Amino acid sequence: MSTTLNENLLLxxxxxxxxxxxxxxxxxKTIGRAGAHSVTILGVAISFVLSAIVFLDVQNGASFNAxxxxxxxxxxxKFEVGFLVDSLTAMMMVVVTFVSLMVHIYTIGYMAGExxxxxxxxxISLFTFSMLMLVMSNNFLQLFFGWEAVGLVSYLxxxxxxxxxxxxxxNLKAFIVNRVGDFGFLLGIGLLLAYAGSMNYSEVFAKSHxxxxxxxxxxxxxxxxxxxxxxxxxxxxxSAQFPLxxxxxxxxxxxxPISALIHAATMVTAGIFMVSRMSPLFELSDTALSFIxxxxxxxxxxxxxxxxxxxxxxxxxxxxxxxxLGYMTVALGASAYPVAMFHLMTHAFFxxxxxxxxxxxxxxxxxxxxxxxxxxxxxxxxxxWITTLIGSLALIGTPFFAGFYSKDSIIDAAGLSxxxxxxxxxxTVAASVFVTALYTFRMYFMVFHGExxxxxPKHPDSPMAKEAAAHAHDDHGHDDHGHxxxxxxxxxxxxxxxxLVALAIPSVIIGAIxxxxxxxxxFFSHGVAFDKxxxxxxxxxxxxxxAEEFHGWFRMAIDSFATLPIWLSIAGVVVAWFLYMKRPxxxxxxxxTFSPIYTLLDNKYYMDxxxxxxxxxxxxxxxxxxxxxxDVVVIDGIVNGSARFVGWFASVIRFLQSGxxxxxxxxxxxxxxxxxxxxxxxxxx
Numbered sequence: 011m012s013t014t015l016n017e018n019l020l021l022x023x024x025x026x027x028x029x030x031x032x033x034x035x036x037x038x039k040t041i042g043r044a045g046a047h048s049v050t051i052l053g054v055a056i057s058f059v060l061s062a063i064v065f066l067d068v069q070n071g072a073s074f075n076a077x078x079x080x081x082x083x084x085x086x087x088k089f090e091v092g093f094l095v096d097s098l099t100a101m102m103m104v105v106v107t108f109v110s111l112m113v114h115i116y117t118i119g120y121m122a123g124e125x126x127x128x129x130x131x132x133x134i135s136l137f138t139f140s141m142l143m144l145v146m147s148n149n150f151l152q153l154f155f156g157w158e159a160v161g162l163v164s165y166l167x168x169x170x171x172x173x174x175x176x177x178x179x180x181n182l183k184a185f186i187v188n189r190v191g192d193f194g195f196l197l198g199i200g201l202l203l204a205y206a207g208s209m210n211y212s213e214v215f216a217k218s219h220x221x222x223x224x225x226x227x228x229x230x231x232x233x234x235x236x237x238x239x240x241x242x243x244x245x246x247x248x249s250a251q252f253p254l255x256x257x258x259x260x261x262x263x264x265x266x267p268i269s270a271l272i273h274a275a276t277m278v279t280a281g282i283f284m285v286s287r288m289s290p291l292f293e294l295s296d297t298a299l300s301f302i303x304x305x306x307x308x309x310x311x312x313x314x315x316x317x318x319x320x321x322x323x324x325x326x327x328x329x330x331x332x333x334x335l336g337y338m339t340v341a342l343g344a345s346a347y348p349v350a351m352f353h354l355m356t357h358a359f360f361x362x363x364x365x366x367x368x369x370x371x372x373x374x375x376x377x378x379x380x381x382x383x384x385x386x387x388x389x390x391x392x393x394x395w396i397t398t399l400i401g402s403l404a405l406i407g408t409p410f411f412a413g414f415y416s417k418d419s420i421i422d423a424a425g426l427s428x429x430x431x432x433x434x435x436x437x438t439v440a441a442s443v444f445v446t447a448l449y450t451f452r453m454y455f456m457v458f459h460g461e462x463x464x465x466x467p468k469h470p471d472s473p474m475a476k477e478a479a480a481h482a483h484d485d486h487g488h489d490d491h492g493h494x495x496x497x498x499x500x501x502x503x504x505x506x507x508x509x510l511v512a513l514a515i516p517s518v519i520i521g522a523i524x525x526x527x528x529x530x531x532x533f534f535s536h537g538v539a540f541d542k543x544x545x546x547x548x549x550x551x552x553x554x555x556x557a558e559e560f561h562g563w564f565r566m567a568i569d570s571f572a573t574l575p576i577w578l579s580i581a582g583v584v585v586a587w588f589l590y591m592k593r594p595x596x597x598x599x600x601x602x603t604f605s606p607i608y609t610l611l612d613n614k615y616y617m618d619x620x621x622x623x624x625x626x627x628x629x630x631x632x633x634x635x636x637x638x639x640x641d642v643v644v645i646d647g648i649v650n651g652s653a654r655f656v657g658w659f660a661s662v663i664r665f666l667q668s669g670x671x672x673x674x675x676x677x678x679x680x681x682x683x684x685x686x687x688x689x690x691x692x693x694x695x
Contacts, residue, residue, distance in 0.1 A: 013071055013072055013073065014072065014073070014074060015064060015067060015068075015072050015073065015074040015095055017074070017076070017078060017093075019060060019063070019064065020064070020074060020078075020093050020095060020146070021078065022056070022060055023057050023060045023061055023064070023103065023107075023142060023146070024057070024139050024142040024143050024146065025139075026053040026054070026056040026057045026060070027050075027053045027054055027057050027107075027110075027135045027136075027138040027139040027142065028053075028135070028136070028139040029049075029053055030049045030050035030051075030052065030053025030054065030131075030135045031050065031053070031131075031132045031133075031135035031136040031139060032132075033046075033049045033050075034046040034047075034049055034050050034128050034129075034131045034132040034135065035128070035129065035132030035133075035136075038128030038129065038132065039128070041128075042128075043127050043128065046127065046128035046131045046132070047114070047117070047118050047127075047131050050114060050131040050132070050134070050135040051111070051114045051115060053135055054107060054110050054111045054114050054135060054138055055111055057107045057110075057138065057142065058104070058107035058108055058110075058111050061100070061103040061104045061106075061107045062104055064095060064100055064103065065100040065101065065103065065104050068095065068096065068097050068100040069097070069100075069533075073095060073096050074093055074094070074095040075092075075093070075094045075095075075096075075148055075212065076092060076093065076148075077090045077091070077092040077148075078090075078091050078092050078093060079091040079092075081151075086207065087203075087207070087208070087209070088208075088209075088210075089151050089209070090149055090151065090152070090209075090210070091151075091152055092147070092148040092149055092152065092210075093146045093147070093148055094146065094147065094148030094211060094212075095146060097533050097534050098283075098286060098287065098351065098534060099145055099146055101351065101355060102145040102283055103142065103145060103146065105354075105355055105358045106138065106141050106142060106145065106276060107138065107142070109270075109271070109276075109358050109359070109362045109513075110134070110137075110138040110141075110271060110276070112362065112366070112509035112512055112513055113134065113267045113268075113270050113271045113362070113366070113509070114131070114134065114135075115505055115508065115509050116267055116270075116366050116369070116505065116506055116509040116510075117130065117131065117134065117265075117267040118505045119373070119502060119503045119504075119505035119506035120265065120266060120267055120369055120373065120506060121265060121267070124265075126170065129170075130167075130170060130265065130267075130268075133163055133166050133167050133170070133268075134167070134267065134268060134271060136159075136163050137160060137163045137164070137167065137268075137271060137276060137277075138276070139159075140156050140159035140160045140162075140163055141156065141160055141276045141277070141280070142156075143155060143156040143159065144156025144157055144159075144160065144280055144283075145283060148210065148211055148212070149209045149210045149211060150199045150202070150203070150209040150211075150214075151209050153284070154195070154196070154199060156280075157192070157195065157244070157248065157280060157284075158192070160248075160276065160277045160280060161184075161185070161188050161192070161248070161277070164181075164184060164261070164268075164272055164277050165181045165182075165184060165185045166181075167264050167265075167268040167271075167272070168180050168181040168184055168260075168261045168263055168264040168268070168272075169181030169182075169263070169264070170264050170265055170268070171263065171264075171265075174263065176263050177263040177264070179260070179263075180257075180260040180261060180262075180263040180264075181261075181263070181264075183256070183257050183260055184257035184258075184260070184261055187247060187254055187256060187257040187621070188247045188248065188254075188257065189247075190247060190254060191243055191244045191245070191246050191247015191248060191254050192244055192247060193243075194239075194240045194241075194242075194243025194244050194246075194247075195240065195241060195243065195244020195245075195247075196244075197240040198237045198238070198239075198240030198241035198242075198243075198244065199241070201233065201236065201237040201240065202214055202221070202237050202291075205217075205221055205224060205233060206221060211287070214291070215290045215291070218234070218290050218291050218294055219294070221233055221234045221237070221291075221294075222234045222294040222295070232295060232297070234291060234294055234295050234298075235295040235297045235298050237291070238288070238291055238292050238295050238298035239297075239298050239301055241284065241285070241288060241291075242281075242285060242298065242301070242302055242305075244281065244284070245280075245281025245282070245284055245285055245339075246281070246305065247281075248277060248278065248280045248281040248284075249278050249279065249280065249281030249282055249335050249338075249339070250278055250309075250331075250332055250335060251281070251305050251306065251309045251335065251336065251339055252305060252308045252309045252312065252313065252336075253617060253620075253621070255309060255313060255332055255617075256614075256617050256618055256621050258273070258278065258328060258331065258332060259325055259328045259329060259332075259614075261273075261328070262322065262324045262325055262328055266324065266365060266366070266368065266369030266372060267366075267369065269324060269327075269328070269365050269369075270361075270362045270365035270366050270369070271362075273327070273328065273331040273361060273365060278331065278335055279335075279338075279354050279358070282335070282338045282339070282342065282350055282351070282354050283351075283354070285302070285342045285347075285350075286342065286347045286350060286351055289347045292342075292345075293345065296429055296430075299342075299343045299344075299345060299429055300343065300429045300430045300431045300432075301343075301431075302339055302342050302343035303339075303340055303342075303343025303344060303424070303427070303429060303431045303432060303435045304343070304431040304434060304435065305339060305343075306336045306337070306338070306339025306340035306341075306342070306343055306435065307336065307340055307424075307431070307434050307435035307437075307438035307439065308336070308438070309332060309333070309335065309336030309339065310333050310336030310337055310339075310340060310438045310439055310442045311333075311336070311438040311439075311441055311442050311445065312615070313329055313332035313333050313336060314329065314330070314332070314333035314336075314442045314445040314446055314449065315445055315611065316329050316332075316611055316614055316615075317329035317330055317333070317445070317449035318445065318448055318449045318452065318611070319608065319611045319612055320449075321380055321381050321382055322379050322380060322381070323368045323371060323372070323379050323380075323381050323384075323453060323457060324365070324368050324369075324372075324379055326381075326449055326450075326452075326453045327361070327364050327365055327368055327453075329449070330361070330364075330405060330446065330449065330450065331361060333442055333445070333446060334353070334357050334361065334405075336438075336439075336442075337353055337417060337420050337439055337442070338350045338353050338354055338357070338420070340420060340423075340424050340435045340438070340439055341353065341419075341420045341423055341424075343427075343429070343431070343432075343435065344420075344423040344424050344426075344427040344429070344432065344435070344552050345427070345429075345552060345553075346419070346420070346423035346427075346552050346553050346556075347534075348528055348529050348533070348534055348553065349416065349419045349420055349423050349529060349553070350420075351528070352415070352416045352419065352524065352525065352528045352529060353413075353416035353417065353419070353420055355416075355520065355524065355528075356404070356412040356413055356415070356416040356517075356520055356521050356524075357413070357416070359404075359412060359513050359516040359517045359520060360400075360401045360404035360405055360411075360412060360413055360513075360517040361401075361405070362513050363397060363398075363400070363401035363404075363510060363513040363514055363517050364398065364401040364402070364405065366506070366509055366510055366513065367394055367397055367398035367401060367510055368398075369506070370391065370394040370502040370506050370507065370510065371384070371387065371391065371394060371398075371457060371499075373502045373506065374387065374390065374391050374394065374499040374500050374501065374502060375387075375464060375499055378464075381453060381456040381457055382456070382463065383463055383464055384456060384457045384458075384463060384464060385456065385457070385458075385459065385460045385461045385462050385463040385464065386458070386459065386460060386461065386462035387457055387458050387499050388458040388459060390498065390499040390500060390501065391499060391500070391501045391502070392501065393501060393502075393507040393510065393511070394501065394502060394507065394510065395458050396514075397507070397510040397511060397513075397514045398454065398457075398458070399454065399458075400514045400517055400518060401513075401514070401517055402450045402451065402453075402454050404517045404518070405446065405450050406443070406446050406447040406450050406451070406579050406582065406583070407443060407446075407575065407576075407579055408579070409567035409568075409570050409571070409576065410518075410522065410567050411517065411518055411521065412516065412517050412518060412519070412520045412521035412522075413517075413521065414521060414567065414570070415521035415522065415524075415525045415563065415566065415567075416521060416525075417443075417575075418566070418570060418573075418575060419525070419529060419556065420439060421436070421439050421440055421443075421575055422552070422556050423552040423553065423556065424436040424439050424552075426551065426552040426555050426556065427552050428551070440574060440575060440578065441578075443575045443578040443579050443582070444578040444579070444581055444582045445582065446579075446582065447578070447579045447580070447581070447582025447583050447586070448582040448583075448585055448586050449586075450582075450586075451582065451583045451586035451587065452586045452589070452590055454586075455586060455587060455590040455591050456590055459591060460590065460591055460594065461594075464498075464499060521563070522563040522564075522567075525563050525566070526560075526562070526563065529553065529556070529557070529560075530556075530557045530560055
């Protein structure tokens with residue numbers, strides 16, 4: 011077969027999603043709800059099928075790295091739209107389009123009856139297009155376009171319910187925090203452009219060793235180290251790493267389908283993908299890798315702990331996303347890029363499953379998201395129950411499930427790394443196994459087992475109970491919010507549970523299937539610019555040592571019962587069962603006993619307040635300074651000053667333009683006398 015992929019085929023993959031988005035967005039009223047979801051699902055389905063074809067071709071040795079459109083040339087610098095499709099890109103394309111397709115189908119049931127139905131489908135298809143342009147890019151310009159486009163569309167989706175003040179706050183928060191990260195990202199791109207003289211990946215990678223020999227002007231810092239840390243700051247924003255993680259839990263204000271799309275395989279994984287793509291640069295800076303590993307470790311453990319005190323079902327899953335992104339980041343810092351991408355893939359399936367499962371529960375609970383108002387739902391929602399259990403088992407790393415193979419590989423990579431900070435990272439990822447099992451099965455037991463709390467009054471601290479109290483004067487509002495007649499939960503329609511089943515299958519089997527080719531085979535060995543992932547380097551030996559100890563997926567699962575992580579996971583499940591099934595009175599007592607710690611966790615380490623002071627108030631202060639000093643003093647001063655000068659000059663000239671002939675005659679006589687005096691004086695000299 012041809013070793014070069016067809017350019018038109020590659021163009022059709024992102025453009026099919028874009029076409030669906032434009033039709034639904036511009037012609038939504040004409041084609042109606044059915045037309046909007048049909049055309050967008052068709053577009054994403056085409057993207058998925060073509061991505062699968064490309065994936066198979068790439069596995070057979072095909073690739074593509076070329077310019078599709080040259081936008082502008084400035085000297086020797088070219089601004090282009092181009093595609094780089096190798097095994098890394100092909101895997102991302104399949105994951106993104108498959109998860110997006112499941113979310114599109116699910117949205118038909120979840121958003122039924124909602125206003126803005128066509129607009130929502132337009133947005134999520136545009137989101138898919140933006141992510142595809144990001145992962146398929148072969149240059150920094152297109153990468154930045156996709157990077158900013160997913161940020162913009164996420165702003166629109168998080169604030170989809172734009173009449174809610176909380177939604178407006180959440181999308182502004184996401185937008186501003188990501189701008190902080192994107193500023194660093196832009197600085198990193200600028201440094202590479204300034205010293206490599208190109209925005210094309212291949213050309214920059216070819217000069218990577220030259221860049222590694224340079225120092226940042228005026229310092230003894232390595233230029234490549236500074237550039238890589240700046241690029242990673244961009245990843246900290248997009249992939250929600252501490253301390254730029256604060257936007258992601260609040261993004262739950264958007265509808266559940268977009269929570270799944272943002273948190274599973276698209277926006278939050280953009281940073282992980284970017285660092286993997288830039289691995290030829292990051293490999294040459296141990297300082298940057300250590301920084302990445304420590305940040306990932308902090309995010310893994312401390313964000314996971316926050317999931318233990320959440321009562322909103324979507325926020326529990328959101329904090330688990332933060333923690334799992336931390337796992338991926340630790341793998342990147344350990345120079346185990348294939349492991350990070352492997353966990354990205356497995357996580358995409360089981361996290362999308364958990365989010366969509368949470369959405370199904372919310373539908374069954376008539377849009378109540380508070381787990382304290384649930385319980386015993388397994389009898390009423392059997393498909394949602396079993397698929398959520400599968401997702402939960404995958405998330406905590408149960409042997410033979412997908413998450414086990416990728417998560418255990420990250421723990422091993424951190425333990426085998428010799429870089430500074432690797433000991434701390436290993437402790438955090440190992441301890442997080444217990445934390446993950448605790449908050450995951452706390453959610454599972456509170457939602458699906460135990461007392462049926464939806465039959466009685468709502469928990470007094472739940473949002474629905476507070477809303478009911480606020481509308482206590484309205485009899486209808488009183489009943490609607492649970493203090494009158496109870497709503498009996500029900501299984502969701504087929505358009506909701508079919509995607510759950512479709513996502514549950516890879517959540518079980520994909521880990522065992524993919525671990526050997528992805529980590530120890532030749533899956534990444536024929537990339538175009540990715541080249542060989544550097545896992546045989548002497549100073550980054552993690553994957554090499556892991557390969558020596560690997561004896562197949564079945565043996566790995568069996569041997570895990572002799573390791574610490576599996577017993578930490580079991581301990582987390584047992585503790586969750588004891589606290590929320592056997593002794594449900596204990597959590598309140600523990601919370602009261604350790605109230606200072608609970609207050610700290612409930613306030614999310616006060617990071618929101620810190621960010622408000624540092625970023626929000628800082629931005630306001632800078633804006634006010636630019637307004638008063640820059641706009642009022644400088645710009646207005648120049649504009650108003652020039653206007654005043656013109657007025658003064660006109661007032662002077664006005665005396666010379668009186669309209670009287672004798673004034674003009676007098677001026678002419680004075681002028682003549684002046685000229686005669688000048689000529690006489692010059693003649694005398």
